[in-house]
Amino acid sequence: MSNNQSILTPDTVNPTNNTTNENNQAVRYPVITIDGPSGAGKGTICWKLAESLGYQLLDSGALYRIVGLKAQQAGLLDEPLDDEEVNKNELEDKLEALTKSLKISFIANPETTQIDILVNGALIGSDIRNETVGGYASKVAVFPKVRSALLQLQRDMANDSGIVADGRDMGTVVFANADAKIYLTASAEARAKRRVAQLEQVGQTANYQQILVEIKARDERDENRSTAPSRPAEDALVLDSSVMDIESVYQAVKKHCMDCGISF
Numbered sequence: 001m002s003n004n005q006s007i008l009t010p011d012t013v014n015p016t017n018n019t020t021n022e023n024n025q026a027v028r029y030p031v032i033t034i035d036g037p038s039g040a041g042k043g044t045i046c047w048k049l050a051e052s053l054g055y056q057l058l059d060s061g062a063l064y065r066i067v068g069l070k071a072q073q074a075g076l077l078d079e080p081l082d083d084e085e086v087n088k089n090e091l092e093d094k095l096e097a098l099t100k101s102l103k104i105s106f107i108a109n110p111e112t113t114q115i116d117i118l119v120n121g122a123l124i125g126s127d128i129r130n131e132t133v134g135g136y137a138s139k140v141a142v143f144p145k146v147r148s149a150l151l152q153l154q155r156d157m158a159n160d161s162g163i164v165a166d167g168r169d170m171g172t173v174v175f176a177n178a179d180a181k182i183y184l185t186a187s188a189e190a191r192a193k194r195r196v197a198q199l200e201q202v203g204q205t206a207n208y209q210q211i212l213v214e215i216k217a218r219d220e221r222d223e224n225r226s227t228a229p230s231r232p233a234e235d236a237l238v239l240d241s242s243v244m245d246i247e248s249v250y251q252a253v254k255k256h257c258m259d260c261g262i263s264f
Contacts, residue, residue, distance in 0.1 A: 030162045030262055033170035036184040037219055039191030041241045041249055046166040048250050058157050060167030063150050065128040066119055067099050068136025077139055096145035131214050138221045147227055171233035180260035182253050183232035188215045190242040
């Protein structure tokens with residue numbers, strides 16, 4: 001953060017209008033980014049931070065899952081992306097148009113401590129959280145035009161209040177000047193075990209080996225894609241939650257945010 005800016009709390013002014021405070025300083029709302037792979041605990045930590053601070057929450061992974069699901073439903077992902085007969089430029093243009101047609105919003109549900117997601121006015125169910133849709137998300141995320149179309153949507157969310165952004169490139173691309181950055185990771189094995197437990201808790205069957213293979217494949221795609229690969233920002237706190245409980249992770253993240261000037 002530059003010296004001529006001051007961090008605001010919600011219910012003040014909109015920083016995108018070149019507003020200044022009484023000291024003629026540029027002002028903006030605080031941004032916290034938490035990046036890392038799925039299953040590392042980002043969602044829970046982001047919820048706890050947003051609830052404690054009164055910030056809005058951005059689940060960027062859900063954005064890509066939504067686009068991936070809608071692309072699959074539209075028949076745009078029927079062919080493997082490495083198929084030589086697939087016209088990738090044409091496919092990218094179609095995915096961009098689809099992405100721009102979506103109206104997406106996140107609404108906190110205090111009763112479930114979850115985020116309700118509305119797409120074009122309709123509530124999206126828990127289907128976007130399954131492993132298959134996660135694969136669709138990684139497929140569409142490799143296209144720069146899809147990422148560009150979602151980039152402005154995400155940045156616009158920081159115009160209205162403080163924000164906790166959950167994703168893979170929040171601190172490196174979307175909010176490169178965020179006030180506090182965290183990269184939360186865990187081993188593929190630990191994340192697969194957590195996913196199995198989540199599915200079994202809601203009465204679904206789960207194959208550990210299959211989930212582990214899917215997680216490793218997704219990690220490979222996300223870490224090696226040419227556009228915005230998943231990696232820690234240089235100024236991020238890196239935490240491995242493989243053997244940490246959620247409260248220990250939260251306290252470490254909270255301390256880092258406070259060290260970065262965020263008041264709880």
